[in-house]
Amino acid sequence: MSGRKTKRIIRLSLSYLTLIIMVIGAIYPALWVIMGSVRPGKSLYSKTLIPDQFTLDHYRELFTSKSYLFGQWYMNTLKISIASMLIGIVLTLLTSYAVSRFRFRGRQTALSIVLILGMFPGFMSMIAIFLLLKEFRMLDTHLALIIVYAAGAPLLGTFVAKGFLDTIPRSLDEAARIDGASNFKIFTRIILPLSRPMITYMALTQFVGPWVDFIFAKMVLRSKEQWTVAVGLYEMVSSNTNSNFTIFAAGAVMIAVPITILFMFLQRLLVEGLTSGASKG
Amino acid sequence: MDRHRNKATLLSIISMGLGQIYNRQFIKGIIFLLIEISGIIYFGSNLYRSVWGVVTLGETIRNTTVKPPIVGDNSIIILIQSLITLLFLALFIILYIMNIRDARQTAVRREDGVQPNNFRQTIRYTLDYKFAQAFLTLPAIGILFFTILPIIFMIMLAFTNYSSPNHIPPARLVDWVGFNTFKELLTLKTWSHTFFGVLIWTIIWAVLSTVTTYFGGLLVALLINQQGIRFKGLWRTLLIIPYAIPQLISLLVMRNMFNGQFGPINQYLGYFGLGGLPWLTDPMWAKVTVIIVNMWVGIPVSMILIMGVLTTIPRDMYEAAEVDGASGYQKFRIVTLPMVLFSTAPILIMQFAGNINNFNAIFLLTSGNPVVGDYQYAGATDLLVTWLYKLTLDQNKYNMASAIGIIIFLIIASFSIYNYRRTKSFKEEDMIQ
Numbered sequence: 001m002s003g004r005k006t007k008r009i010i011r012l013s014l015s016y017l018t019l020i021i022m023v024i025g026a027i028y029p030a031l032w033v034i035m036g037s038v039r040p041g042k043s044l045y046s047k048t049l050i051p052d053q054f055t056l057d058h059y060r061e062l063f064t065s066k067s068y069l070f071g072q073w074y075m076n077t078l079k080i081s082i083a084s085m086l087i088g089i090v091l092t093l094l095t096s097y098a099v100s101r102f103r104f105r106g107r108q109t110a111l112s113i114v115l116i117l118g119m120f121p122g123f124m125s126m127i128a129i130f131l132l133l134k135e136f137r138m139l140d141t142h143l144a145l146i147i148v149y150a151a152g153a154p155l156l157g158t159f160v161a162k163g164f165l166d167t168i169p170r171s172l173d174e175a176a177r178i179d180g181a182s183n184f185k186i187f188t189r190i191i192l193p194l195s196r197p198m199i200t201y202m203a204l205t206q207f208v209g210p211w212v213d214f215i216f217a218k219m220v221l222r223s224k225e226q227w228t229v230a231v232g233l234y235e236m237v238s239s240n241t242n243s244n245f246t247i248f249a250a251g252a253v254m255i256a257v258p259i260t261i262l263f264m265f266l267q268r269l270l271v272e273g274l275t276s277g278a279s280k281g
Numbered sequence: 282m283d284r285h286r287n288k289a290t291l292l293s294i295i296s297m298g299l300g301q302i303y304n305r306q307f308i309k310g311i312i313f314l315l316i317e318i319s320g321i322i323y324f325g326s327n328l329y330r331s332v333w334g335v336v337t338l339g340e341t342i343r344n345t346t347v348k349p350p351i352v353g354d355n356s357i358i359i360l361i362q363s364l365i366t367l368l369f370l371a372l373f374i375i376l377y378i379m380n381i382r383d384a385r386q387t388a389v390r391r392e393d394g395v396q397p398n399n400f401r402q403t404i405r406y407t408l409d410y411k412f413a414q415a416f417l418t419l420p421a422i423g424i425l426f427f428t429i430l431p432i433i434f435m436i437m438l439a440f441t442n443y444s445s446p447n448h449i450p451p452a453r454l455v456d457w458v459g460f461n462t463f464k465e466l467l468t469l470k471t472w473s474h475t476f477f478g479v480l481i482w483t484i485i486w487a488v489l490s491t492v493t494t495y496f497g498g499l500l501v502a503l504l505i506n507q508q509g510i511r512f513k514g515l516w517r518t519l520l521i522i523p524y525a526i527p528q529l530i531s532l533l534v535m536r537n538m539f540n541g542q543f544g545p546i547n548q549y550l551g552y553f554g555l556g557g558l559p560w561l562t563d564p565m566w567a568k569v570t571v572i573i574v575n576m577w578v579g580i581p582v583s584m585i586l587i588m589g590v591l592t593t594i595p596r597d598m599y600e601a602a603e604v605d606g607a608s609g610y611q612k613f614r615i616v617t618l619p620m621v622l623f624s625t626a627p628i629l630i631m632q633f634a635g636n637i638n639n640f641n642a643i644f645l646l647t648s649g650n651p652v653v654g655d656y657q658y659a660g661a662t663d664l665l666v667t668w669l670y671k672l673t674l675d676q677n678k679y680n681m682a683s684a685i686g687i688i689i690f691l692i693i694a695s696f697s698i699y700n701y702r703r704t705k706s707f708k709e710e711d712m713i714q
Contacts, residue, residue: 008509015504022501023519025577030526032545033534045543091420102413110417115631116694117428124686125431127673131361132430151423159631160586163624167593183412197589212529212641215670230529237533245537252530263525 037249044245058250077228081210083146088153088206095154096161140222164198289388300384308400331363356455439683462684475657487636498583524581532645564661590624
C-alpha cells in the first residue's frame with residue numbers, strides 16, 4: 001500500500017517539475033519583451049532581464065508620434081477581426097453541421113474538395129485575390145479583408161468542427177426529432193450549446209488572424225490610415241531593424257495584451273467533462 | 282397523361298421560370314425569370330470578350346511612342362475578368378438545370394393530382410429535406426470565389442510566360458507557353474538544384490514539426506489531466522500563453538532573442554561558460570532553431586485541441602476499463618489514445634499540410650536565410666512556400682512560382698488523400714455513435 005503511495009508522490013512531483021520547467025519556457029519570451037518595452041534607450045541588448053529603470057516613454061511615443069498611428073490601427077484591426085470572426089464562425093458552423101449530421105449526395109466529394117483546397121499554399125492565390133478585389137473596386141477597404149478572412153474560415157475550420165460535432169451523441173438529435181424539433185431548432189438548441197468549446201477555439205483562431213496577417217493585409221490596405229496593427233508593426237521592424245528595439249517591444253505588448261486577455265476570458269468556456277452525463281438514459 | 286411534364290420542361294428550357302409559372306408556382310417562377318433576365322443582360326455584354334480573353338490573353342501591345350498612344354491590353358487583368366465571367370456562367374448553367382428539373386418534377390406530381398407547393402411550402406420542404414444543401418450554399422459561394430477561382434487562375438499562370446523581366450503587363454503581353462515552365466524548372470540545372478534542395482528540407486521540416494508539436498501537446502494535455510494534479514486550470518492557462526501571443530509577435534521576438542550578437546539566449550549561455558551559438562546564421566543551427574521555436578508555438582494548440590477531445594471521452598469507458606482491472610497505462614492505450622487519434626486524425630493531416638505551407642514560422646524567424654550560394658533566390662531554411670513568396674513578390678517570376686506550387690500540391694495532395702482515406706475516422710465515422 002505504501003509502495004503505491006510513494007510511486008504516486010514520485011509521479012506527481014516529476015509531473016510538477018516538468019510543468020514548472022515548461023511554464024518558465026512558455027512565459028519567458030513574453031516577460032522578456034515586456035521588460036524590453038519599459039527599458040530606457042533603444043537597444044536590444046540589456047545586461048539583466050529586469051532593467052534598472054522603468055519608463056513608459058515608448059508607449060507614449062506609439063500613440064502620439066506622427067509616424068505611428070497606433071491608436072487608429074488598433075481600432076481598424078479590432079473592427080476587422082470581430083466582423084470576420086462572427087461571419088467566419090457562422091459559415092464554419094453551417095458547413096460542419098451539414099457535413100457532420102446529414103448524408104447527402106456529393107458529401108464525400110465535398111469533404112475531399114475542402115481537404116484538397118486547404119492544401120494549396122494560401123498565398124499562391126493571393127495575387128489572384130488581389131486582382132479580384134481590384135476588379136470589384138475593393139482595394140484599400142476593410143470590407144475586403146473581412147470578406148476574404150471570413151470566406152477562408154470554413155476551409156480551415158470545417159474539419160476541426162466536424163471532428164468535434166461527430167463526437168456529440170446523435171441520440172440527442174434523435175430524441176429532439178421525436179419531440180418534433182426541426183433541423184434548425186436542433187442546431188440552435190442542441191448542437192450550438194454543446195459545441196461551445198469548439199466555437200471558442202474557432203473564435204480565437206479566427207479573431208487572431210487579422211492581428212497577425214501582415215502580408216495579405218499589406219497588399220490590400222494601401223494607405224497608412226487603413227493599416228492594421230500587424231502591418232504597422234511589421235513595417236516598423238523591416239524599416240529600422242534592431243535600431244529601435246524598445247519601441248517595437250512596446251508595440252508588440254500592445255498587440256499581445258488584448259488577445260491574451262480575451263483568451264483567458266474565453267477559456268472558462270472550455271468546461272471539463274462537458275458531455276459526461278449528457279447521453280445517459 | 283404526360284401533357285404537363287413535357288410542356289413544363291419545354292417552357293423552362295425556353296426560359297427559366299416559365300415552367301414554374303405554368304405549374305402555378307408564381308413567386309418561384311418570377312424569381313427564376315428575374316435571374317434569367319439579369320443573366321442575359323450580363324452575358325450578352327461579357328461572354329464573347331471573356332472567351333476571346335482566355336484564348337488570346339490580349340492582342341494589342343501598349344505603345345506610347347505614337348500619337349495618340351495605344352493603351353494596349355493588360356493580359357493578366359483580361360484573364361481574371363474572363364475567369365470571373367466564366368465562373369458566373371457555370372453557376373448560371375447549374376441554376377438553369379436545376380430550374381428545368383424542378384419544373385419537370387413538379388409537373389409530374391401535378392399529373393398524379395398533387396397540388397404544387399406554394400412558396401411557403403417550398404421553403405419548408407427545403408429546410409426539412411434539403412437542409413444540408415441549403416445550409417452549404419453560402420460557404421460554397423465564398424469558397425468558389427475566394428479559393429477556387431484564385432487557384433484556377435494560378436494554375437493557368439503556370440502555363441504562361443508571366444515573369445520578369447520580359448513579360449510583365451501592362452507594358453508587355455503575356456502568352457500561353459504550354460509546359461515550358463515545368464520543363465525549365467525540372468531540367469535546367471540552376472532551377473532543379475534549388476527545387477529539390479528546398480523540397481527535401483520542406484518535407485523534413487513538415488514531418489518533424491508536426492510530430493513534435495502533436496505529441497508534445499498530447500504529453501502536456503495528459504500531464505495536466507492526470508489524477509492528483511492540482512490547479513489544472515492554472516497550468517493550462519499558463520501553458521496556453523505562447524498560443525495567446527500572436528505568432529507575428531512571438532516569432533519576431535524570438536528572432537531577437539536568438540540574435541547571435543545581442544540576444545539573451547547567447548548571453549545566458551555565456552553565463553554558464555558556454556560559447557554563443559550561431560542560432561540563425563549557420564545553415565544547420567538555423568534549422569534546429571526553427572524546429573525548437575515551432576514547438577514553442579505549436580504545442581499549446583495541440584494541447585487545447587487534445588484537452589477538448591479528452592473532455593468528450595465518455596466517463597463510462599474509463600469506468601468499464603476500471604471494472605475490468607485496467608492499469609493507468611492500459612486505460613491510456615485502450616481508451617484515451619484511440620479516442621484522441623480518432624477525433625484528431627483529420628487535424629493531424631491538416632497540420633502536416635499546414636506545416637508544409639507554414640509561412641510564418643520560417644519567414645518571420647529567419648526569412649529563409651542564411652542564403653545558400655548556388656540556390657536560385659532561396660536560403661537554407663526556405664520552405665517551398667517562402668521560396669514562392671520570394672519568387673512572386675520579390676522577383677516577379679509568377680509562372681515559375683505557380684509551377685512550383687502545382688508540383689508541390691500534386692505530391693502533397695496525392696499523399697494526403699491516400700492517407701486520409703485510410704484513416705479510420707473517414708471510413709468508420711459513425712463508430713462512436
